[in-house]
Amino acid sequence: MNMLEKLLQLTQKARSDRSLEPLIKSCHLLVSERGQANVYALAVQVIEGYKGLPATRREAFFAALATDFAPNPEAVLQAATQYAAAQSAKHLAALTHAVEAPRQELLRRINRAPGGTAMLLAMRVDLLGLRKGNPELAAVDADFLHLLTSWFNPGFLRMERVDWQSSAALLEKIIQHEAVHEISGWSDLRRRLQPDRRCYAFFHPQLGDEPLIFVEVALVDDMADAIAPLIESKPEAANADGTRTAVFYSISNCQPGLRGVSLGNFLIKKVADQLRSELPQLKTFCTLSPIPAFVRWLDSQPNEDDQWSMALQRVTAWRQLHATPTGDQLTRMPKPLRQDLTSLCARFLVKQSHVSLGDPVARFHLDNGARLERINFAADLSRKGIKQSLGLMVNYLYDIGEVETRHQDFVNQKVSHSVAVRRQLKPQA
Known part of the structure; x- marks a missing residue:
């Protein structure tokens, strides 16, 4: 079954489910021209209807948003054809109107009601949970994200x-x-x-x-x-x-x-x-930042015949001896092994921060215009810190005058890093 077929099946289920019928009807009324005159009362109906919706029926509700409140393909095609033939402001406005999903206006009107903003945030939490098994709901989530980004502008x-x-x-x-x-x-x-x-x-x-x-x-x-x-x-x-x-x-x-x-x-x-x-x-x-993806990355590395793999093998051997290391065991790690560990971390942060399996904290700060300044050994000896990064933490430096330049470097696939970190990118023989 393809994504569209699954969506249509869920939507049909929503239409035949009598417990969902009042909520879907309220949504259609709210987004209609008639709904403008009674927007607050109808928005409250939608909010209360969603609050009373069992968790098992929310998937069908969002499927209805994905199909019943989607753009009209024929209207989009007609507007696009007119704009392609004559690129006037009038035709562009018509195309912009045609491609906007009616569910966006639905969400705007819900937002006007008392408690509407909080309800939309709660609805998106539910939607994010459902998206894991329903990638076809991505378009609905994109509309939520588009509006929330505007409403929560700093x-x-x-x-x-x-x-x-x-x-x-x-x-x-x-x-x-x-x-x-x-x-x-x-x-x-x-x-x-x-x-x-x-x-x-x-x-x-x-x-x-x-x-x-x-x-x-x-x-x-x-x-x-x-x-x-x-x-x-x-x-x-x-x-x-x-x-x-x-x-x-x-x-x-x-x-x-x-x-x-x-x-x-x-x-x-x-x-x-x-x-x-x-x-x-x-x-x-x-x-002073954690490195939550570092151990996961270590565990995913292949065993190859180069200097990096030799460092990885030494660290892996130590970890096998200390399956659940304590803070005391980490602080007593021999100096050469410390160098192996911090060198591997430097390589991970400099070479992997642009990929999906990179470290999310590193990606956040580097994209924000910070510089990878220093890797600190035994900096977080809590159970969480040891589990995620073997106790390592990182300093990212925010040089206010260089933030925009370093952000652009990151956009161009370059990780700004200090001389000290650069030295750690050379593993021991």
Whole structure:
């Protein structure tokens, strides 16, 4: 069965399912000309109808969006033919109107209702889950992403600093959504909000105090080479006034429905501007970042007869002796093996960051205009850090004056990296 046949089958199922009938009918009314006069009431009907929809029927609902609310092929062909014959503004406008799926207008009208934005994010979470087994729903997801990208443009968002005086509800959400370095409780969170630390988040006017994404920053003297000193509890924190380095050590997305909407890069740049204004003595802006795909990449490498494979074999032999290595075992790793490990990591980040199996964190920062500055051994000895990267972490340097140039380098398949990293690209014999 091809994709179209499966979609049509699911749509027919939706049409014959009496429990889905009122929801689909409300959608048709909402997107119709008559729906404009009663848009709020109809949008609320759609929202409430979707809320009451069992999870088992959502696949058929999205299939109906893919077929019943798709562009009319005949209208598209006619408009395209007219535009090809006479490329006037009138014909271009007609073609643009013809190719836009009616479901986009449906989503716009849902968005106008109270709670509509939050509902669309929830619907997209469901859609993303269903897409794994239904690639034919990609067109529906593309329309969601297109509209969400416009509505969540950073120009419409507000950035706020999160501190100990923020609402308890917001602080609980920061604890809940921290995705990089777990916050173990209130005392742990308080350390991350003391004078030499910062937390900033983006908010959308339609979502109240629901953070979209937040970044945590440590204000220190030098570029950090380990995560523990940045997040460990201290009875008293240092004042930030004399610090010269801002280390972005955690970026967490809070809204899975916004997957694919680029917010992190704008937040980092806006925070850097804010910190430079507040603390003009800051000279260095960098990250201390995980490498979540490194061990997976190590495990996928073929055994070939070259210097890289010799380094890989030595690291693999050590891992076989230490199936689940502890932090203590890692810190006692012989120096030659450390060099093998960091050299392999350098090769992975410089040579693989443009491919699908590359590291997503590396791709984010490099595409954002950062430079791969340093690879740090035994930098994250947590269970998660050892499992993902054998304890390695990376500093990416944000040289504000070079960000655009380095972003363009990455677009052109070049990874900007320091001299120190370049030296590590030569494996031991």
